[in-house]
Amino acid sequence: NAGVTQTPKFRVLKTGQSMTLLCAQDMNHEYMYWYRQDPGMGLRLIHYSVGEGTTAKGEVPDGYNVSRLKKQNFLLGLESAAPSQTSVYFCASSYSRLEPQHFGDGTRLSIL
Amino acid sequence: EDQVTQSPEALRLQEGESSSLNCSYTVSGLRGLFWYRQDPGKGPEFLFTLYSAGEEKEKERLKATLTKKESFLHITAPKPEDSATYLCAVFNTPLVFGKGTRLSVIA
Numbered sequence: 001n002a003g004v005t006q007t008p009k010f011r012v013l014k015t016g017q018s019m020t021l022l023c024a025q026d027m028n029h030e031y032m033y034w035y036r037q038d039p040g041m042g043l044r045l046i047h048y049s050v051g052e053g054t055t056a057k058g059e060v061p062d063g064y065n066v067s068r069l070k071k072q073n074f075l076l077g078l079e080s081a082a083p084s085q086t087s088v089y090f091c092a093s094s095y096s097r098l099e100p101q102h103f104g105d106g107t108r109l110s111i112l
Numbered sequence: 113e114d115q116v117t118q119s120p121e122a123l124r125l126q127e128g129e130s131s132s133l134n135c136s137y138t139v140s141g142l143r144g145l146f147w148y149r150q151d152p153g154k155g156p157e158f159l160f161t162l163y164s165a166g167e168e169k170e171k172e173r174l175k176a177t178l179t180k181k182e183s184f185l186h187i188t189a190p191k192p193e194d195s196a197t198y199l200c201a202v203f204n205t206p207l208v209f210g211k212g213t214r215l216s217v218i219a
Binding site: 004031033040041042043044045050058090092095098100101102103104105106 | 133138143144146148153154155156158163199201203206209210211212
């Protein structure tokens with residue numbers, strides 16, 4: 001039982017490149033979330049999903065897109081990476097809005 | 113706007129020295145508050161859920177309490193392995209996280 005798995009764990013990009021971060025959960029959770037964590041800023045919600053085929057914007061959605069084609073997967077895309085998107089990205093999932101979220105171990109992304 | 117403020121930002125304790133971490137919030141109609149622990153290089157790990165004022169939860173050396181305006185995480189006789197960043201989050205659509213308290217316990 002792996003819980004929440006994020007791929008890749010580390011990545012370095014050049015400004016303007018694109019990439020996709022993958023999140024997979026094996027707990028049959030309906031809700032999935034993408035956060036970014038920056039020093040002094042805490043965890044901020046980028047996008048979230050309340051079920052397969054649905055997505056919604058969080059606090060800081062600009063520059064990111066997401067897709068939830070399968071219940072167990074939630075993808076975060078950067079179409080044209082910018083240095084301001086250098087951060088640690090966390091994926092989380094939960095059974096419902098009121099249930100605790102379970103987090104992956106993060107993707108450390110640097111954009112030069 | 114919903115806000116969550118944690119204090120202190122950092123806390124250094126000697127092993128066995130008990131203390132408390134604070135999480136104050138301004139949320140209209142609190143539905144729940146979560147405490148998480150985060151180790152360096154890892155994702156947050158769930159500790160407790162508190163739903164109503166007066167509620168308390170305990171786990172080993174940790175005890176979480178909730179009032180109408182704040183929550184406390186009490187650490188009794190801490191050990192070096194309790195060193196971590198402790199995060200609180202209040203339920204909204206979805207969660208609103210505080211910035212955390214970095215706890216260091218020195219042997």
